[in-house]
Amino acid sequence: MYFVTAMVSSLVLSMPFFHQPGVKLSFIDTLFTAVSALSVTGLTVVNTAETFNQYGVLVLTIIIQIGGIGLMTLGTFIYVVIGRNIGLSARRLMMIDQNRHQLSGLVRILQFVFICTLLIESVGAVLLTLRLYFAGYVDSFKHAFYYGTFHSISAFTNAGFDIFGNSLYNFQHDYFIQTVIIILLVLGAIGFPVLIETWEYVKRRDRKFRFSLFTKITTTTFIILLLIGTLGVFLLENNNFLADKSWHEKLSYSFFNSVTARNGGFSTMDIAQFTAPTQFLLSTMMVIGASPSSVGGGIRTTTFAIVLLTILAYAKGNTEVRAFHRRIHQDDVMKSFVVFSSAMLLVVSSVICLDAFEAQRHSLNSVIFEVSSAFGTTGLSMGITSNLGTDSKILLIILMFIGRIGLLSVLLFFRREKKAKIRYPEERVIIG
Amino acid sequence: MYFVTAMVSSLVLSMPFFHQPGVKLSFIDTLFTAVSALSVTGLTVVNTAETFNQYGVLVLTIIIQIGGIGLMTLGTFIYVVIGRNIGLSARRLMMIDQNRHQLSGLVRILQFVFICTLLIESVGAVLLTLRLYFAGYVDSFKHAFYYGTFHSISAFTNAGFDIFGNSLYNFQHDYFIQTVIIILLVLGAIGFPVLIETWEYVKRRDRKFRFSLFTKITTTTFIILLLIGTLGVFLLENNNFLADKSWHEKLSYSFFNSVTARNGGFSTMDIAQFTAPTQFLLSTMMVIGASPSSVGGGIRTTTFAIVLLTILAYAKGNTEVRAFHRRIHQDDVMKSFVVFSSAMLLVVSSVICLDAFEAQRHSLNSVIFEVSSAFGTTGLSMGITSNLGTDSKILLIILMFIGRIGLLSVLLFFRREKKAKIRYPEERVIIG
Numbered sequence: 001m002y003f004v005t006a007m008v009s010s011l012v013l014s015m016p017f018f019h020q021p022g023v024k025l026s027f028i029d030t031l032f033t034a035v036s037a038l039s040v041t042g043l044t045v046v047n048t049a050e051t052f053n054q055y056g057v058l059v060l061t062i063i064i065q066i067g068g069i070g071l072m073t074l075g076t077f078i079y080v081v082i083g084r085n086i087g088l089s090a091r092r093l094m095m096i097d098q099n100r101h102q103l104s105g106l107v108r109i110l111q112f113v114f115i116c117t118l119l120i121e122s123v124g125a126v127l128l129t130l131r132l133y134f135a136g137y138v139d140s141f142k143h144a145f146y147y148g149t150f151h152s153i154s155a156f157t158n159a160g161f162d163i164f165g166n167s168l169y170n171f172q173h174d175y176f177i178q179t180v181i182i183i184l185l186v187l188g189a190i191g192f193p194v195l196i197e198t199w200e201y202v203k204r205r206d207r208k209f210r211f212s213l214f215t216k217i218t219t220t221t222f223i224i225l226l227l228i229g230t231l232g233v234f235l236l237e238n239n240n241f242l243a244d245k246s247w248h249e250k251l252s253y254s255f256f257n258s259v260t261a262r263n264g265g266f267s268t269m270d271i272a273q274f275t276a277p278t279q280f281l282l283s284t285m286m287v288i289g290a291s292p293s294s295v296g297g298g299i300r301t302t303t304f305a306i307v308l309l310t311i312l313a314y315a316k317g318n319t320e321v322r323a324f325h326r327r328i329h330q331d332d333v334m335k336s337f338v339v340f341s342s343a344m345l346l347v348v349s350s351v352i353c354l355d356a357f358e359a360q361r362h363s364l365n366s367v368i369f370e371v372s373s374a375f376g377t378t379g380l381s382m383g384i385t386s387n388l389g390t391d392s393k394i395l396l397i398i399l400m401f402i403g404r405i406g407l408l409s410v411l412l413f414f415r416r417e418k419k420a421k422i423r424y425p426e427e428r429v430i431i432g
Numbered sequence: 433m434y435f436v437t438a439m440v441s442s443l444v445l446s447m448p449f450f451h452q453p454g455v456k457l458s459f460i461d462t463l464f465t466a467v468s469a470l471s472v473t474g475l476t477v478v479n480t481a482e483t484f485n486q487y488g489v490l491v492l493t494i495i496i497q498i499g500g501i502g503l504m505t506l507g508t509f510i511y512v513v514i515g516r517n518i519g520l521s522a523r524r525l526m527m528i529d530q531n532r533h534q535l536s537g538l539v540r541i542l543q544f545v546f547i548c549t550l551l552i553e554s555v556g557a558v559l560l561t562l563r564l565y566f567a568g569y570v571d572s573f574k575h576a577f578y579y580g581t582f583h584s585i586s587a588f589t590n591a592g593f594d595i596f597g598n599s600l601y602n603f604q605h606d607y608f609i610q611t612v613i614i615i616l617l618v619l620g621a622i623g624f625p626v627l628i629e630t631w632e633y634v635k636r637r638d639r640k641f642r643f644s645l646f647t648k649i650t651t652t653t654f655i656i657l658l659l660i661g662t663l664g665v666f667l668l669e670n671n672n673f674l675a676d677k678s679w680h681e682k683l684s685y686s687f688f689n690s691v692t693a694r695n696g697g698f699s700t701m702d703i704a705q706f707t708a709p710t711q712f713l714l715s716t717m718m719v720i721g722a723s724p725s726s727v728g729g730g731i732r733t734t735t736f737a738i739v740l741l742t743i744l745a746y747a748k749g750n751t752e753v754r755a756f757h758r759r760i761h762q763d764d765v766m767k768s769f770v771v772f773s774s775a776m777l778l779v780v781s782s783v784i785c786l787d788a789f790e791a792q793r794h795s796l797n798s799v800i801f802e803v804s805s806a807f808g809t810t811g812l813s814m815g816i817t818s819n820l821g822t823d824s825k826i827l828l829i830i831l832m833f834i835g836r837i838g839l840l841s842v843l844l845f846f847r848r849e850k851k852a853k854i855r856y857p858e859e860r861v862i863i864g
């Protein structure tokens with residue numbers, strides 16, 4: 001399914017009709033662009049504005065939109081099926097009359113996601129268009145609308161594609177545009193379930209409304225990570241990149257980079273200008289990624305939170321892992337650890353491979369950064385992606401793919417249905 | 433206990449009587465050397481041969497020996513107490529009459545470890561001394577004995593300290609010495625329980641003798657990691673450092689570096705000459721480390737193996753993790769994951785800190801390498817350790833300490849005894 005869409009997309013994108021005059025695109029570059037768009041990663045091997053004409057950009061927008069909405073629908077569907085709203089009996093019922101229920105559920109969810117997405121993107125597009133036009137960034141209202149709409153969609157789906165040619169460098173002092181983009185990025189990356197529950201909360205005006213554990217964990221982790229990222233960039237760069245900047249520039253660069261590393265992929269500056277520890281910090285942030293059931297990739301905020309909580313619980317000697325006065329199910333703890341550790345193995349081996357493919361043409365910083373960016377489907381880049389060899393590009397395509405559909409799904413793909421028949425005797429071993 | 437020994441050691445080492453003429457040692461450098469010796473890491477901030485005179489080297493040998501034997505005794509003790517030889521009833525019995533049993537057990541174990549260690553080290557010392565003397569590396573038999581003994585002890589305890597001044601660079605073509613060192617390193621790092629069981633196996637000559645699950649897992653993992661390391665170094669360097677070398681040099685450099693990265697810390701060449709991916713590969717090997725209940729550090733081979741097995745079991749849909757026709761206890765799986773993930777968090781944050789402390793004076797490769805080397809108590813270095821600032825040295829001291837006593841013990845240190853009283857209701861969340 002995903003493969004087919006990626007192939008069709010890359011076929012369409014390869015048609016010269018959609019290119020700027022004189023542009024020739026290799027197969028691997030088209031595939032890379034298609035996967036990057038469909039997985040809303042935003043890593044690019046070619047400059048979007050210089051490669052695609054207006055029709056090409058339209059196709060790209062559609063691919064991004066399909067990718068984004070597909071993810072949100074799927075995520076929301078998972079949330080509803082295993083979510084809190086459905087008690088055990090209701091779930092039972094659903095299993096008996098599966099087809100009808102699932103279908104009507106899916107249709108309703110699709111409707112909801114569609115309307116939500118359109119609404120948020122429209123508001124974003126209007127704000128960006130007006131600002132672009134009235135602040136005189138573009139010469140005609142038509143252009144303002146073109147740029148405004150594209151970047152609103154690119155921001156809300158966290159695709160991070162830009163058609164300015166240099167991401168948001170032009171707006172490094174335009175805090176209005178930055179704010180709009182940040183809000184769009186966060187709304188997309190925080191997870192649709194969170195939006196749904198917040199919407200319900202507002203609608204019901206009920207003091208007794210209880211947010212689900214999932215929403216609490218993911219939102220708290222999301223916010224804490226944003227703060228840590230901001231503080232981290234600030235502390236590490238205060239004597240370096242930020243040294244000669246004003247207080248609001250310091251705040252803006254720190255916060256924007258923290259947000260964009262979560263999953264966005266836009267940038268208001270050249271990340272290569274940061275020092276190595278900052279780049280490494282941003283890499284770890286990208287690997288952690290966004291919320292589950294969002295447009296984001298990586299290991300996801302909940303995974304990271306549960307791993308941390310389990311370590312703390314273990315240190316405290318608690319037999320159960322807790323958060324917000326709830327016990328976390330042992331299966332979820334195991335899942336988190338499986339995701340976390342397989343992610344580490346994947347990232348580390350990818351770094352070694354990419355580093356070996358590139359035969360030391362690029363620094364380890366930048367290799368770690370691009371691998372993290374692909375796995376986290378973030379799309380930030382230190383600028384080396386377009387210079388990579390074909391083998392490296394294939395590796396990044398695979399990483400974007402895995403980061404997108406999630407490691408758990410990849411692992412489950414290999415799962416066979418047969419149950420364990422022989423139960424072996426147990427034996428203890430010494431750990432650590 | 434450990435702290436006290438470290439402090440006493442560093443006090444003794446700071447006495448000018450043990451130094452070469454004209455040497456002045458700062459407090460932090462003495463502490464660093466003491467911790468490095470006691471934790472048998474082998475990272476050095478000063479050149480051992482140029483800093484300490486013969487008496488100083490003797491003190492160092494004693495510290496290393498205490499560190500090594502302490503670890504082996506402790507490790508063996510843990511193995512015996514929770515090991516396979518003690519059935520549940522026997523363990524019960526021990527708990528009733530705890531003092532006497534544990535004491536007599538400890539004395540017997542200490543005896544055994546002592547004799548074993550002396551035996552192995554003596555054989556090593558004799559072989560090294562003879563070779564050093566007859567191959568004409570040194571001018572007198574006394575010197576041959578001095579060097580031979582020191583390096584035999586340093587190898588078996590995996591301390592990796594050298595008093596040649598340039599590790600084993602002089603012996604990069606002496607395969608006899610390399611082989612002796614490799615055997616000593618492996619015997620030290622493979623874990624005392626493995627030696628005990630092998631000894632029992634040989635003694636009994638019993639076809640029905642069953643090796644414990646621990647021994648099987650740790651030995652298999654150890655060997656597989658050695659092979660992967662050798663192959664990895666070979667593949668990554670075949671067109672680089674190894675390009676102009678003969679086949680036996682290729683084999684020697686690949687294998688020796690794989691062994692030494694497990695935990696040894698000796699080197700026959702300058703690691704900085706390797707390419708970045710090789711350095712990164714060796715870093716991951718050092719973080720994995722040696723066997724539990726050995727002189728090695730890191731997350732330990734069993735932890736790594738169980739994490740891998742669990743991921744595989746999860747992918748296959750097995751509810752239980754198996755190895756060698758045995759089930760692995762759920763508690764051990766959890767422990768492994770806790771160790772693995774806290775190690776990752778520790779290493780990643782240490783890299784960011786060290787990188788920030790050093791204000792980009794050193795490349796990310798080398799920072800990752802030194803951090804991994806300290807945490808794995810390996811002691812390999814890309815040569816930056818002696819140029820580090822005091823804050824960085826303190827960080828490495830802490831890492832060596834944690835790597836030595838193991839993350840599990842560090843976490844358990846914070847554990848309070850009180851049991852969880854309130855049992856919270858459980859709620860599922862979405863992972864990955």
Ligand SMILES: [K+]
Nearest residue numbers: 041158265378
């Ligand atoms: K993105």
Ligand SMILES: [K+]
Nearest residue numbers: 473590697810
């Ligand atoms: K060592």
